[in-house]
Amino acid sequence: MILPLRVELMKLRATGLTYGLLATAVGLSALLAVLAAAQAGSNVAPLSTASGLGTVTTTTGLALLLAAILGVTVASGEFRHQTATLTYLSFPDRNRVLAAKAMAAAAAGAVYGFAAGVAATVVGLIAVAIKGDSVALSAGTLLAHMGGAALGAALLAAAGVGVGSLVRGELGAVIGTIAWVVVIELIIGGLFRSIQPYLPYTAATTLAGIKLGQSLLVVRVAAGPQPLPFAAATGLLLAVAAVVAFAAALATVPRDIT
Numbered sequence: 001m002i003l004p005l006r007v008e009l010m011k012l013r014a015t016g017l018t019y020g021l022l023a024t025a026v027g028l029s030a031l032l033a034v035l036a037a038a039q040a041g042s043n044v045a046p047l048s049t050a051s052g053l054g055t056v057t058t059t060t061g062l063a064l065l066l067a068a069i070l071g072v073t074v075a076s077g078e079f080r081h082q083t084a085t086l087t088y089l090s091f092p093d094r095n096r097v098l099a100a101k102a103m104a105a106a107a108a109g110a111v112y113g114f115a116a117g118v119a120a121t122v123v124g125l126i127a128v129a130i131k132g133d134s135v136a137l138s139a140g141t142l143l144a145h146m147g148g149a150a151l152g153a154a155l156l157a158a159a160g161v162g163v164g165s166l167v168r169g170e171l172g173a174v175i176g177t178i179a180w181v182v183v184i185e186l187i188i189g190g191l192f193r194s195i196q197p198y199l200p201y202t203a204a205t206t207l208a209g210i211k212l213g214q215s216l217l218v219v220r221v222a223a224g225p226q227p228l229p230f231a232a233a234t235g236l237l238l239a240v241a242a243v244v245a246f247a248a249a250l251a252t253v254p255r256d257i258t
Helices: 002-015 014-039 051-058 061-080 086-091 096-131 139-167 169-192 200-209 231-249
Strands: none
Touching: 002 061, 002 096, 002 139, 002 200, 014 051, 014 061, 014 096, 051 096, 051 139, 061 096, 061 139, 061 169, 061 200, 096 139, 096 231, 139 231, 169 200, 200 231
16 A cells, blocks of 8 residues: 555656645635635624634635545546556556545645645734734634644545546546535535535535635625534545545446546
8 A cells, every 4th residue: 555655645746736726725715814804894703803813714615625626636637647557557456546546635635725724824813913903713723723624625635536536537527526515515505504514515614614604705604503523524524535435446446447
């Protein structure tokens, strides 16, 4: 397992898309944090409150989505660029390859989530300093949000590998992932609030401290269900990643490479 994992990590380090998505994740998180800070006291609670500052420092939802997309491309990109044959000739045990891809994508996803969390937190602290307010969140809470973003992004990236292996077509897998987040989770989850905490992307965002309904855009959300506890959300995401990987291992990974 060590050698396939090292190979997958090397592929990620040598791929420009990895760095492009990382830069996008950090930049968008910082931009959303700036927009949230600009709305403090109107659509967002004042920065002097824990709720207001927390809204600014947890604008990492897009970074988590990009981590999932990275995971999708880690698997489906092999078929798009026709490198899967060489990979499977080097490592005939395809399930080991799938596991190595999931672990490598999870490691990269964790970097995405943590870097985005740092960017959003820095913007929030700068905004507080400019306004002359006191920091309403403890260092432990801020670190927990950054760590939660790293964990959520890692688990979504691992699940993305399963999706990319199951679908194989890179464009379709990426579009399907975005559609799931935007249509299923944001729209349907917003209409049927009772199921919202149990949706995987939403569960990942709550790990990062994001309020339900604020994963991609900063909006005022009416009171609704409580998010899943940290351990329950983590377990849900692990289960989703395992189920998707198992389905891929049964349905598509053993198929001929064409």
